[in-house]
Amino acid sequence: xxxxxxxxxxxxxxxxxxxxxxxxxxxxxxxxxxxxxxxxxxxxxxxxxxxxxxxxxxxxxxxxxxxxxxxxxxxxxxxxxxxxxxxxxxxxxxxxxxxxxxxxxxxxxxxxxxxxxxxxxxxxxxxxxxxxxxxxxxxxxxxxxxxxxxxxxxxxxxxxxxxxxxxxxxxxxxxxxxxxxxxxxxxxxxxxxxxxxxxxxxxxxxxxxxxxxxxxxxxxxxxxxxxxxxxxxxxxxxxxxxxxxxxxxxxxxxxxxxxxxxxxxxxxxxxxxxxxxxxxxxxxxxxxxxxxxxxxxxxxxxxxxxxxxxxxxxxxxxxxxxxxxxxxxxxxxxxxxxxxxxxxxxxxxxxxxxxxxxxxxxxxxxxxxxxxxxxxxxxxxxxxxxxxxxxxxxxxxxxxxxxxxxxxxxxxxxxxxxxxxxxxxxxxxxxxxxxxxxxxxxxxxxxxxxxxxxxxxxxxxxxxxxxxxxxxxxxxxxxxxxxxxxxxxxxxxxxxxx
Ligand SMILES: *[C@@H]1O[C@H](CO)[C@@H](O)[C@H](O)[C@H]1NC(C)=O
Ligand SMILES: *[C@@H]1O[C@H](CO)[C@@H](O)[C@H](O)[C@H]1NC(C)=O
Ligand SMILES: *[C@@H]1O[C@H](CO)[C@@H](O)[C@H](O)[C@H]1NC(C)=O
Numbered sequence: 122x123x124x125x126x127x128x129x130x131x132x133x134x135x136x137x138x139x140x141x142x143x144x145x146x147x148x149x150x151x152x153x154x155x156x157x158x159x160x161x162x163x164x165x166x167x168x169x170x171x172x173x174x175x176x177x178x179x180x181x182x183x184x185x186x187x188x189x190x191x192x193x194x195x196x197x198x199x200x201x202x203x204x205x206x207x208x209x210x211x212x213x214x215x216x217x218x219x220x221x222x223x224x225x226x227x228x229x230x231x232x233x234x235x236x237x238x239x240x241x242x243x244x245x246x247x248x249x250x251x252x253x254x255x256x257x258x259x260x261x262x263x264x265x266x267x268x269x270x271x272x273x274x275x276x277x278x279x280x281x282x283x284x285x286x287x288x289x290x291x292x293x294x295x296x297x298x299x300x301x302x303x304x305x306x307x308x309x310x311x312x313x314x315x316x317x318x319x320x321x322x323x324x325x326x327x328x329x330x331x332x333x334x335x336x337x338x339x340x341x342x343x344x345x346x347x348x349x350x351x352x353x354x355x356x357x358x359x360x361x362x363x364x365x366x367x368x369x370x371x372x373x374x375x376x377x378x379x380x381x382x383x384x385x386x387x388x389x390x391x392x393x394x395x396x397x398x399x400x401x402x403x404x405x406x407x408x409x410x411x412x413x414x415x416x417x418x419x420x421x422x423x424x425x426x427x428x429x430x431x432x433x434x435x436x437x438x439x440x441x442x443x444x445x446x447x448x449x450x451x452x453x454x455x456x457x458x459x460x461x462x463x464x465x466x467x468x469x470x471x472x473x474x475x476x477x478x479x480x481x482x483x484x485x486x487x488x489x490x491x492x493x494x495x496x497x498x499x500x501x502x503x504x505x506x507x508x509x510x511x512x513x514x515x516x517x518x519x520x521x522x523x524x525x526x527x528x529x530x531x532x533x534x535x536x537x538x539x540x541x542x543x544x545x546x547x548x549x550x551x552x553x554x555x556x557x558x559x560x561x562x563x564x565x566x567x568x569x570x571x572x573x574x575x576x577x578x579x580x581x582x583x584x585x586x587x588x589x590x591x592x593x594x595x596x597x598x599x600x601x602x603x604x605x606x607x608x609x610x611x612x613x614x615x616x617x618x619x
Contacts, residue, residue: 140169141247141567144266146259148230149222150177150193152410153477154252157275157360160382161559162250168560170567173246175236177226188239190230200225202416207495208517215299216321219496220329223255231258231336240265240340247567253282253357257333260350261341269571270355271563276476276497277361278369280321285355286372287579287587292318295369301499303507304367352580354571358559360476364547365483367504374575376562378555379480380548388460395451396461399433402468404528405461405487407437409475412494414438419519424450426525432468432532435461462487468538469531474502474511483510486545488537490527492516509540 145162147155155178166172166184173186177193200222207215230236249263253272263270274282279298283290296304297317306314334347344350354374362379371377388396396403406423408414415438417423427434428447438452446452458478461467462485472478474491479501482489489511491502505511512527531537553561566572579587 145250147252261337303503474498
């Protein structure tokens with residue numbers, strides 16, 4: 122056993138009532154999903170809890186027990202590039218594509234040697250933390266260990282999380298995650314929202330859940346069905362806040378902890394020097410952890426525009442085949458994005474608009490030129506655009522003129538910076554630090570178990586009862602009877618008068 126693990130075990134013995142065992146599962150091989158839970162796990166570990174992580178991501182904390190899911194990260198490589206064409210798909214294909222990725226990692230994980238070895242050991246866990254990206258099959262672990270479920274939701278609420286706790290999510294003002302607008306909907310958009318969201322509801326219920334259920338049963342044959350396991354009063358740690366999302370209703374077990382993943386570190390020397398020396402300002406350009414700049418089909422568009430700027434550009438470019446560029450462009454394979462954004466010379470951020478990136482820009486008050494590519498990136502950027510701190514640029518018809526115009530506008534119109542700074546202040550002004558809040562609630566669950574007291578009565582209603590369809594039908598029936606009687610009486614009176 123690792124010496125630090127012995128130390129943790131020792132600390133646990135000293136105050137054993139408080140040290141608990143936590144199993145965290147993040148099977149989606151995209152680092153940003155793991156990053157969102159990583160800081161929370163680190164902090165829990167610092168507080169003496171024992172953490173076991175099942176994931177294909179790189180788990181750096183030496184105090185964690187790691188179950189590495191092999192093959193998934195490698196398998197995801199080819200899927201990355203196909204995501205660049207995501208915007209061209211119909212909304213139905215977009216939705217199915219997201220599920221297909223989940224089918225792929227779920228099936229691989231449940232069949233993996235690592236998980237079957239792990240389950241052979243007899244263990245006990247006090248809570249199971251799941252990445253809330255279609256990890257339904259992994260609810261079997263919570264049943265197996267008889268432990269409550271905690272979800273880390275790196276992209277806020279959605280159809281999936283709303284289901285777990287019956288969170289109200291009216292289609293009239295809460296758009297589907299793949300919408301391309303900020304949420305203030307016209308009649309037609311509300312109609313579209315009904316179609317988009319109903320499609321996903323039906324697809325999820327009749328296609329996806331049976332598959333997830335089947336995969337869960339391959340490792341946990343005795344578990345009840347998912348449509349029972351799913352509703353066991355989980356805790357949901359949402360990556361949302363009113364400064365980064367539209368106002369929506371939330372059940373009491375949905376806790377907003379946007380920013381919990383943030384941690385400032387000093388910049389590496391060379392990067393710090395580059396930023397300090399860029400007295401005309403710097404533009405940071407990164408497409409996040411899924412899309413690779415080196416896979417862009419049109420890097421020339423960017424290079425031409427960057428060549429005309431007086432600012433320097435810091436570009437996250439993941440391989441060694443660098444394109445020919447002007448002197449003001451510096452490439453880096455990896456960047457401490459949050460710390461770069463903190464530097465006073467960084468004037469704008471060209472981003473894909475992933476939620477973690479958007480939140481980092483909001484925290485540091487840096488205006489965004491957003492080029493969303495898939496998933497919730499469109500709504501994130503549209504929201505920040507509606508608040509005056511971002512400009513939306515369409516990736517599919519990206520052209521030199523529109524890109525240049527957007528960059529110059531963000532750099533030269535000071536209103537963008539003013540709005541970004543205001544958003545930053547709102548984001549930072551909290552009753553409790555988001556990481557502390559996340560840890561507080563996890564420990565609440567460790568202490569009291571699943572949050573049954575927070576279960577709403579709606580969980581016991583059928584859908585037509587919840588939507589008051591039965592009551593409406595009854596009232597319509599009454600009105601029909603009264604109308605019928607009135608008409609009948611009128612007719613009788615008429616005959617009498619005649
Ligand atoms: C691991 O645990 C030890 C003992 O509690 C602690 O000193 C050390 O900082 C921890 N390491 C990490 C990476 O958190
Ligand atoms: C519905 O999907 C269409 C097609 O992708 C998209 O343009 C639209 O913004 C979506 N609307 C909503 C409200 O989700
Ligand atoms: C995408 O980029 C990666 C890493 O830079 C590279 O290995 C891969 O071949 C590229 N894929 C395509 C289709 O260009």
